[in-house]
Amino acid sequence: MHSEDSFIVEGKLALPYQYFAGRTGSKFLVTLRDQKKIMGVRCNKCEKVFIPPRSTCEKCFSNISENWVELKPTGTVTGFTVVRYEEPHQPIKPPYILALIKLDGADTPFPHIVKGVPISKMTTGLRVKAVFAKKTTSTIMDIDHFRPDQKPKVQIGYTYEELEIGMSASFTKTISETDVYLFAGISGDFNPMHLDEEFAKKTPFKTRIAHGALPQSLIAPVLGMKLPGLGTVALEITTRFKAPTYFGDTITATGEVIEKIEKKKWIKMSLTLTNQRGEIIGDGTALVMPPNRDLIKEEDV
Ligand SMILES: [Zn+2]
Numbered sequence: 001m002h003s004e005d006s007f008i009v010e011g012k013l014a015l016p017y018q019y020f021a022g023r024t025g026s027k028f029l030v031t032l033r034d035q036k037k038i039m040g041v042r043c044n045k046c047e048k049v050f051i052p053p054r055s056t057c058e059k060c061f062s063n064i065s066e067n068w069v070e071l072k073p074t075g076t077v078t079g080f081t082v083v084r085y086e087e088p089h090q091p092i093k094p095p096y097i098l099a100l101i102k103l104d105g106a107d108t109p110f111p112h113i114v115k116g117v118p119i120s121k122m123t124t125g126l127r128v129k130a131v132f133a134k135k136t137t138s139t140i141m142d143i144d145h146f147r148p149d150q151k152p153k154v155q156i157g158y159t160y161e162e163l164e165i166g167m168s169a170s171f172t173k174t175i176s177e178t179d180v181y182l183f184a185g186i187s188g189d190f191n192p193m194h195l196d197e198e199f200a201k202k203t204p205f206k207t208r209i210a211h212g213a214l215p216q217s218l219i220a221p222v223l224g225m226k227l228p229g230l231g232t233v234a235l236e237i238t239t240r241f242k243a244p245t246y247f248g249d250t251i252t253a254t255g256e257v258i259e260k261i262e263k264k265k266w267i268k269m270s271l272t273l274t275n276q277r278g279e280i281i282g283d284g285t286a287l288v289m290p291p292n293r294d295l296i297k298e299e300d301v
Contacts (some may be wrong), residue, residue, distance in 0.1 A: 075103035116147035157229015169227035231291025
């Protein structure tokens with residue numbers, strides 16, 4: 001038969017279908033959807049954890065369909081590709097990074113999308129964390145994507161729960177003439193006993209001394225940067241001045257936790273200012289509100 005004898009009718013078939021994810025796959029997707037938990041299955045014989053879960057161990061063929069283990073939402077990228085072609089079934093518009101991610105606690109990697117890292121900077125070994133979708137689709141896309149899981153650059157200080165009576169921290173600084181002049185400018189206190197040596201000779205101290213608030217201010221780096229540390233709010237600081245600070249003196253400010261105020265979750269600390277001769281030039285107390293992890297997200301700091 002010659003081709004011109006063929007009679008061709010063009011048409012389209014609608015093909016609705018349902019797909020059963022299987023017992024194991026269903027449990028995986030339902031747990032992901034309802035509890036935002038990523039589950040794997042473990043073969044106790046081979047000591048391997050599989051994800052996506054499967055009912056049979058691919059090594060020893062044991063039935064492992066009931067050995068569920070919860071996996072962490074964090075993992076390491078073991079391989080990746082950049083999808084650049086466009087297809088209607090794709091979950092997002094290309095280009096995007098499709099990576100193999102070995103979740104912590106799993107022995108097999110599974111594929112998913114990585115966002116939050118430029119394509120040119122993408123690398124294997126990258127630590128990533130699952131970002132769950134806001135709207136469920138009852139599919140693997142209930143994990144919307146993975147993004148880099150970097151350690152926060154700055155970590156908040158000790159929380160109320162972490163602080164214990166007796167914990168202490170110090171900060172040391174040598175007070176120079178420049179510090180005193182800068183402090184005069186900052187505070188507006190140009191009292192000649194801090195700035196004019198000839199005038200200061202006639203005072204009981206016989207030479208210039210630093211403003212009292214200058215060594216006192218060394219308490220701030222202790223509370224705000226060391227103990228409790230970043231995120232601390234100072235509520236009250238009292239200081240008694242006991243001896244002058246001369247130019248060139250090295251002052252150490254020390255704070256020590258002396259009381260935990262459970263009702264308010266506040267911390268009371270003793271403060272001591274000591275010079276290089278071991279003399280206490282000032283002491284007092286501080287009442288502080290230590291950082292709270294529920295209020296400060298470390299990645300925002
Ligand atoms: Zn096995």
